[in-house]
Amino acid sequence: MSKKVAFYTLGCKLNYSETSTIGRMFQDKGYQKVEFNEAPDIFIINTCSVTDNADKKCRKIVREAQAINPNGFVTILGCYAQLKPKEIAEIPGVDAVLGAAEKFRLLDLIDDFKKEPVEKPAEEKVYAGSIEQKLDYHTSYSLNDRTRTFLKVQDGCDYPCTYCTIPLARGKSRSDTIENIIKAAEEIAEQGVKEIVLTGVNIGDFGLINGERKTRFLDLCMALDQVEGIERFRISSIEPNLLSNDIIEFVAQSKRFVPHFHIPLQSGSPEVLRLMKRRYKRDLYIDRVNKIKEVMPDCCIGVDVIVGHPGETEDRFLETYQFLNELDISYLHVFSYSERPNTEAVDIHPKVSKKDKSTRSKMLHILSDKKKRAFYDSQLGREKNVLWEEDISEGKMHGWTENYVRVSAKYDPLRINTTMMITLEEFNENGAIEVKEVDEVLSHTLMHQ
Incomplete structure (x- = not known):
């Protein structure tokens, strides 16, 4: 009887693409992929280490795995595994820890996934080389959702941002070839997937292969x-x-690339940007937003912001708030700064208190809600293309327009994984835009598919 394997992913879209790919490798070898709570023989936990909270989550998932099956073989992969392999190996119940270079060789490195009756020394559980070594590139994509797939096109990062551990966890910037990515996209299309999300650590840096810039x-x-x-x-x-302007103008006239950009800002204070070692100034960010809105007025623009970075005084935070308030953007992803070992930000002062970080985070979340509502308001009455997903709650199903407006309608299984043109009508109580009269539209859509 084949062994059962289950996966749990913490963190980003990139992690999801890699977990899914490793899952297919197990299935190709005859393992049975099951849900985490179905008492698998092998638990694979793919970790993140962007914040201290992610480390705590990893420990919690290990405890849950042990409760589900005390005899299950527990393997830890991912960024946290590369950064702190010995620390993880000492967590009770962990059987193997694999670093960035080793995770895709999991099936070669571990023979039978047999849990040792006696605890091994921690160092014997670790398969993790130095991040300084040359790392191979592994094509990866997720196939967990019929309507959307995460396709990895780039890995690693050469940017020395003072708050970030990703270069330490994933190594130098490197990319797949265009030919390999096209092949992967064609494989994904054969599965009936309608939307591909391009993902990586720093995808704008795509084109570095074996340390040389080959393409863009x-x-x-x-x-x-x-x-x-x-x-x-x-x-x-x-x-x-x-x-670049070339990318923005390409998306504006593209057949398939949608009008939606997510552009990390991290701070609107010139001094905090300098302390973070970000590679742009505020004026460039304003230029990017203005250019997008000039050629794509309905484009959705999301923004990453970090609150509480060392050196962010109250006045500097207010600079960020005011900067974002005046920008024509659609929503924010707000992160509270979390101190990470071996990053430059550890030595930057003054530090920001937990209370101040919480206050600032709440202010930006409220601003994000206001921006999102204004963006959605601007789309009411417009005709947009919606991709319906298998996302159902309380008799409603949901989908996303090409410009990332969340839409809700009465559940109908025939709509799942279909696209249709609809008119955006009114808000519902959950903040999505409700579409009430879609039956006639759906009939017309199905007739012409």
Whole structure:
């Protein structure tokens, strides 16, 4: 009887793409993939270490795995595993820890996934080399959701941001070839997937292969735009200094790339940006937003912001707040700064108290709600294309427009994984835009598919 394996992913879209790929490797070897709570023989936990909270989550998931099956073999992968392998190996119940270079060789490195009756010494559980070694690139994509797939196009980062551990956890920037990515996109299209989200650590830096610049992110986008069978490509996140006018203008006239950008800002204070060692100034960020809105007035623009970075005084935070308040953006992703060992920010002062971080975070969350409501308001009465997902609650199903407006309608299984043109009508109590009269539209859509 084949062994059962279950996966749990913490963190980003990139982690999801890699977990899914490793899962398919297990299935190809005859393992049975099951849910985490179905008493698997093997638990694979793919970790994140962007914040201290992610480390705590890893420990919690290990405890839950032990409660589900005390004899299950527990393997830890991912960023936390690369940064603190010995610390993880000492967690009770952990059987193996694999670093960035080793995680895709899991099935070669571990033979039978047999739990040792006696605890091994921690160092014997660790398979993790130095992040300084040359790391291979592994094509990865998720296939957990029929309507949307995360496709990894780039890994690692060469940017020395003072708060970030990702270069320490994932190594130098490196990319897949355009040919491999096109092949993966075609494989995904064969599964009936309608939307691909391009993901990576720093995807605007796409094109570095074996340390040499071979091509550009724009070249990749232009090639993907020709792939048949995929209706939408969405860019997950791109640094403002790498988001060129050429990319913006390409998306504006593209057949398949949707009008939605997520652009990390991190701070609107010039001094905090300097302390963070970010590679742009506020004026460049304003230029990017203005250019997008000039050529795509309905484009959705999301922004990452960190509150409480060392050196962020009250006045500097208010600079960020005012800067964001005046920008024509659609929503914020707000992160509270979390001190990470071996980063430069550890030595920057003054520190920001937990209370102040919480206050500032709440202010930006309220601002985000206001921005999102204003953006959704601007879309009312417009005709947009919605991709319906298998996301059902209280008799309602949900989908997303090409410009990332969440839409709700009465559940109908025939709509799942279909796209249709609808008119955005009114808000519901959950903040989505409600579409009431879709039966006639759906009939027309199905007749013409």
